[in-house]
Amino acid sequence: MEGIKGSLGAQLEGFKRKPEFMGTVLILAIILLNILMQGSAFFKPETMQTLFATALPLVILTMAQVAVLISGNIDLSTGITMSFVNVFAVMMPKNQPWLPMWSAYVIAFLLAVLVGYLNGVLVGVFRIPPMLSTYGMSFIIRGVNLLISDRPQGNVPRELWKVYQGDTFGIPNSLFLLVILVLGWFYIKERKATKEMYALGGDEKATYLTGISTVKTTIRAFTLSGVLVGIAGLAWTLMLASSQPISGDVKTLQSIAAALIGGVLITGGWGTMMCGVLGAFFMVLVNNATSYMFTQFIPSIIPGFSVSTYYQDFAGQIITMLGIVLTIAVSNNAKRMVNLSPAHGR
Amino acid sequence: MRHAMSVAAKREWAREMAAPFLEMKNISKAFGAVRALNDASFRIDRGEIVALLGANGSGKSTLIKILGGAVKNDAGTIAIDGKPVRISGSDASRKLKISVAYQELSLLPLMTVWENVMLGHYIPGRFGRIDEEANREYVRALLVQYDVPCGLDDYPSHLPPSTLSMIEIVKAVSWRPHILLLDEVTATLHHTEVELLFNNLRELAASGTAIVFVTHRLGEIYRIASRAVVLRNGESVADLDLSKAEIDTVVYHMTGKMPEPASECVSSGDHETAGAVLSVEGLSIDGFVHNVSLSIRKGEIIGLGGLEGQGQSQFLRALYGVVPYSSGKITIEGKAVKYSNPADAVRDGIGFISGDRNRESVFAQRSIGENIYSARLAKYSNLSPISRSRVNKSTLRIVDDYQIRIGDINDPISSLSGGNQQKVVFGRWIFVTPRILLLDDPTKGVDVTTRREMHEFLRRAADSGMTVIMVSSDNDELLDLSDRIYVFFEGRIHAVLEGENKTEEQLVSAMLGLK
Numbered sequence: 001m002e003g004i005k006g007s008l009g010a011q012l013e014g015f016k017r018k019p020e021f022m023g024t025v026l027i028l029a030i031i032l033l034n035i036l037m038q039g040s041a042f043f044k045p046e047t048m049q050t051l052f053a054t055a056l057p058l059v060i061l062t063m064a065q066v067a068v069l070i071s072g073n074i075d076l077s078t079g080i081t082m083s084f085v086n087v088f089a090v091m092m093p094k095n096q097p098w099l100p101m102w103s104a105y106v107i108a109f110l111l112a113v114l115v116g117y118l119n120g121v122l123v124g125v126f127r128i129p130p131m132l133s134t135y136g137m138s139f140i141i142r143g144v145n146l147l148i149s150d151r152p153q154g155n156v157p158r159e160l161w162k163v164y165q166g167d168t169f170g171i172p173n174s175l176f177l178l179v180i181l182v183l184g185w186f187y188i189k190e191r192k193a194t195k196e197m198y199a200l201g202g203d204e205k206a207t208y209l210t211g212i213s214t215v216k217t218t219i220r221a222f223t224l225s226g227v228l229v230g231i232a233g234l235a236w237t238l239m240l241a242s243s244q245p246i247s248g249d250v251k252t253l254q255s256i257a258a259a260l261i262g263g264v265l266i267t268g269g270w271g272t273m274m275c276g277v278l279g280a281f282f283m284v285l286v287n288n289a290t291s292y293m294f295t296q297f298i299p300s301i302i303p304g305f306s307v308s309t310y311y312q313d314f315a316g317q318i319i320t321m322l323g324i325v326l327t328i329a330v331s332n333n334a335k336r337m338v339n340l341s342p343a344h345g346r
Numbered sequence: 347m348r349h350a351m352s353v354a355a356k357r358e359w360a361r362e363m364a365a366p367f368l369e370m371k372n373i374s375k376a377f378g379a380v381r382a383l384n385d386a387s388f389r390i391d392r393g394e395i396v397a398l399l400g401a402n403g404s405g406k407s408t409l410i411k412i413l414g415g416a417v418k419n420d421a422g423t424i425a426i427d428g429k430p431v432r433i434s435g436s437d438a439s440r441k442l443k444i445s446v447a448y449q450e451l452s453l454l455p456l457m458t459v460w461e462n463v464m465l466g467h468y469i470p471g472r473f474g475r476i477d478e479e480a481n482r483e484y485v486r487a488l489l490v491q492y493d494v495p496c497g498l499d500d501y502p503s504h505l506p507p508s509t510l511s512m513i514e515i516v517k518a519v520s521w522r523p524h525i526l527l528l529d530e531v532t533a534t535l536h537h538t539e540v541e542l543l544f545n546n547l548r549e550l551a552a553s554g555t556a557i558v559f560v561t562h563r564l565g566e567i568y569r570i571a572s573r574a575v576v577l578r579n580g581e582s583v584a585d586l587d588l589s590k591a592e593i594d595t596v597v598y599h600m601t602g603k604m605p606e607p608a609s610e611c612v613s614s615g616d617h618e619t620a621g622a623v624l625s626v627e628g629l630s631i632d633g634f635v636h637n638v639s640l641s642i643r644k645g646e647i648i649g650l651g652g653l654e655g656q657g658q659s660q661f662l663r664a665l666y667g668v669v670p671y672s673s674g675k676i677t678i679e680g681k682a683v684k685y686s687n688p689a690d691a692v693r694d695g696i697g698f699i700s701g702d703r704n705r706e707s708v709f710a711q712r713s714i715g716e717n718i719y720s721a722r723l724a725k726y727s728n729l730s731p732i733s734r735s736r737v738n739k740s741t742l743r744i745v746d747d748y749q750i751r752i753g754d755i756n757d758p759i760s761s762l763s764g765g766n767q768q769k770v771v772f773g774r775w776i777f778v779t780p781r782i783l784l785l786d787d788p789t790k791g792v793d794v795t796t797r798r799e800m801h802e803f804l805r806r807a808a809d810s811g812m813t814v815i816m817v818s819s820d821n822d823e824l825l826d827l828s829d830r831i832y833v834f835f836e837g838r839i840h841a842v843l844e845g846e847n848k849t850e851e852q853l854v855s856a857m858l859g860l861k
Binding site: 187190191192195196199201202203205206208209210212213265270 | 455
C-alpha cells in the first residue's frame with residue numbers, strides 16, 4: 001500500500017518538473033470555474049461543439065507557434081498566413097472557375113507550408129532575426145490577402161462547414177481533428193529531428209558543436225510550423241464559412257501568449273505541443289467563463305445587471321495576465337536553477 | 347564498444363600504418379589580426395594517445411576546434427589515412443568519426459543526461475522513432491563504465507562541474523570515434539576520477555582509437571600519453587617522445603625558458619595584514635576558487651598569474667561583486683565588505699577594467715566623452731543633471747592627459763582603434779580615482795606602444811596611492827609591473843613570487859603547477 005502511495009507521490013513530483021504542469025493546473029482551475037457557474041449545462045453537446053469548433057483554429061495555431069518557439073525562434077506571420085489559407089481556399093474557385101474547389105484547399109495548404117519553409121530559410125540561411133523576417137513576411141502576406149479579397153465575402157459550401165461544426169454521437173467532430181493532431185505530435189515527439197529542435201532552442205552553439213546542422217534544424221522547425229498553420233487555416237475557413245482577409249492576424253499574439261501560459265519558454269528549448277493545446281484552451285475557456293459570468297451568472301444573482309461587454313474583456317484579460325505571471329514565475333524558477341550551472345563566468 | 351577486427355581489416359590497417367592515421371600539415375588560422383595558428387603541424391596514429399601542449403594562446407584550442415569543425419583553417423591540409431579531407435563543419439567532423447569533448451562543454455541545460463549524450467545520433471527504433479529504452483541502456487552502460495555520479499534523467503543544471511565534464515567525455519565517446527579529442531577535460535576532475543578516466547582511455551586506445559589529450563597538468567601526460575606535441579605562438583615547436591623527454595624539456599619547449607622551482611611557496615597569510623588596503627581570507631567560489639587568502643598594501647601593484655581558467659578571473663570578479671562567493675571574508679581598509687553587485691563596489695571606490703572590450707567595457711555607439719564619463723554615473727543620484735558640455739569638458743582633460751588620439755570627443759568610441767579604445771576605458775576609471783583598481787588582462791590584443799603607455803598609467807596611479815590588482819596572461823607584463831605575483835593553479839594560490847624570486851623561470855614552473 002505504502003509502495004503504491006510512494007510511487008504515486010514520485011509520479012506527482014515528476015509531473016511537477018514537466019513543462020505541462022502549470023498549463024494543466026490552470027486548465028483544471030478554469031474548467032472548475034466554468035462548472036461552478038454553469039453546472040452540467042457546461043457539458044451539453046451544443047456547448048462542447050461550439051467550444052471546440054471555435055477554439056480549434058487558435059489551438060492549432062498555438063501548436064504551430066510552439067514548433068518554432070522550442071527551436072528558439074518566433075513566428076509573427078502565423079495568424080495572417082492562416083487568413084491567407086482561408087482567403088485562397090474560398091476565393092480562388094470563385095475567381096478562377098476552372099480551379100476545382102478541392103484543389104484550391106490543397107494548394108492553399110501547400111502554400112502555407114511554403115511560407116513556413118521560406119521563413120526558415122530567411123532565419124536559418126540568411127541569419128535574419130526571426131522577429132524581423134517573420135514580421136516582414138506578415139506584411140507581404142497581408143498584401144496578398146487583400147489583393148485576393150479586399151473585404152469579407154464569399155461562402156463555404158454548407159455541407160463542408162456542417163461537418164466541421166457538427167458532432168458524431170455527441171462528440172464534436174472538431175475534437176477528432178484535434179485528437180489526430182495530438183497523436184501526430186506524439187508520433188514525431190520522440191524523433192531525432194524533434195530532439196534537435198529542442199537542442200537548437202536550448203543552446204545554438206552547443207548544438208552546432210555536437211555536429212548538428214543548425215540551418216537544417218531551423219528550416220525544419222519553421223516548415224513544421226507551416227504545416228500546422230495550413231491545417232489551422234482550413235479549420236479557420238470551416239469555422240468562418242467565408243473569406244476574411246485579415247481577421248486572423250490578431251491570433252498570432254494570442255497564440256504566443258497561449259504557448260507561454262501553457263509552459264513553453266520563450267527563450268526556447270522547453271515545452272511541448274501539449275503545453276500549447278492547454279494554454280490555448282485556457283484562453284478560450286477564460287473568455288467563455290467571463291462572457292457567461294457577465295451575461296447570465298451575475299444577472300441571475302443581481303436582477304437587472306447589465307454592463308458594457310468591454311468589462312468582459314477587461315475581466316478576461318486580467319485572468320489571462322494572472323495565468324501568464326504564474327506560468328512565467330514557475331519557469332523562471334526553472335531558469336534560475338539553470339543559471340546556477342558553471343557555464344557562466346569566463 | 348570495441349571494434350572487432352577481422353583479419354582482412356587488420357591487414358588493411360597494417361598497410362595504412364605507413365602513412366599516419368591523421369596528419370595535419372602547415373595549418374594556419376588568423377582571427378582578425380591575431381594569428382592563432384601559424385604553419386602548425388600535427389600527426390597521430392591509430393591507438394596512440396598524444397598530449398597536445400602549449401601555454402596560453404599557443405593555439406592548441408584552435409587546433410582542436412579545426413578538427414572538431416567549429417573553426418575553419420585558412421591554410422594547410424588535413425589527411426586521414428593518407429586521403430585529404432575537408433572539415434567544413436561540425437557535422438562533417440562527426441562523419442569523419444572525429445568527436446570532441448570541449449573544455450567549455452557542449453551540454454544543453456534543458457535536456458536530460460541521456461538526451462544530451464545521444465544528441466545527434468539517437469538509436470532509432472521502430473517507425474523512425476527514438477528507441478528510448480535502447481538509448482538509455484547504452485548511456486547507462488557508459489555512465490557505469492566511466493563511473494559518472496548522475497542519473498539518466500538529471501538535468502545538467504543540477505550537477506557539479508566535475509560530473510558535467512565526465513558527461514561531456516561520455517558524450518564524445520558515445521559516438522565511437524576513431525579520433526577522440528579531449529580539451530582540458532581533467533581540469534575539474536578529482537584525482538580518483540582522473541585515474542578511472544585514464545584506464546578507460548587506455549582501453550579505447552588499445553581498441554584502435556587515436557586520442558588527443560590537451561591538459562595543463564603536466565604530471566598527467568607522463569601517465570597517459572606516449573608522445574607530446576608542443577605548440578608555441580601558434581607554431582608546432584616540438585614533437586617529444588615522452589619516454590625520453592624530461593618534464594623540464596617539455597616546459598622549455600612550451601615557454602622558451604627552463605623552469606626553476608619556485609623557492610617560496612608560502613600562503614600569503616604570512617604577510618602582515620596591518621595597514622592592508624585589501625585583505626581576503628579563505629575565499630571560495632564553487633567550482634573555481636578554493637580557500638584563497640591574500641593581503642595587499644596601499645599603492646601596490648599585484649599581479650595574479652596562471653594559465654587561463656585557473657580561477658583568477660573569477661577571483662577578481664568576486665572582489666567586484668559580479669561572481670558570488672560561497673565562503674570567505676573580504677576586508678577593505680579594515681571594514682568587512684560583501685558586494686552583491688558592481689554598483690556597490692564602484693560606490694565604494696573600486697574600479698574594473700576588462701580586456702574583453704567588446705563584451706565587458708565599451709559602449710560602442712556612445713561617444714568617447716560618454717564612455718569616459720560612464721563610471722561616474724554610479725556616484726550620482728538618479729536625477730543629477732549631466733549636460734553634454736559638462737561631460738565633454740571634464741573628459742577632454744583625460745584625453746589630453748593620456749594622449750588618446752581621437753577625432754572629436756563626440757565621435758562614437760567605435761571610431762577608435764582597439765588600443766585607443768582600451769585607453770579610453772583606462773581613462774574612464776582613472777577619472778573616478780578608485781581606491782582599488784581591478785584589471786583582467788587589460789592589454790590583450792593591444793599593440794606594444796599602447797601597452798607601454800598603459801603600464802605607465804598604472805605606475806603613475808599606483809604612485810599616487812591607488813592599489814592595483816591585475817590578472818594577466820602575459821608573463822612579461824606580470825614580471826615588469828607587479829610588486830608581487832600570486833600564481834593561481836586549479837583555484838588555489840600555488841606560489842607567491844616577490845623580490846628576487848620574481849623570475850620568468852619560477853613563474854613558468856608555478857603556472858604549470860610544478861613544485
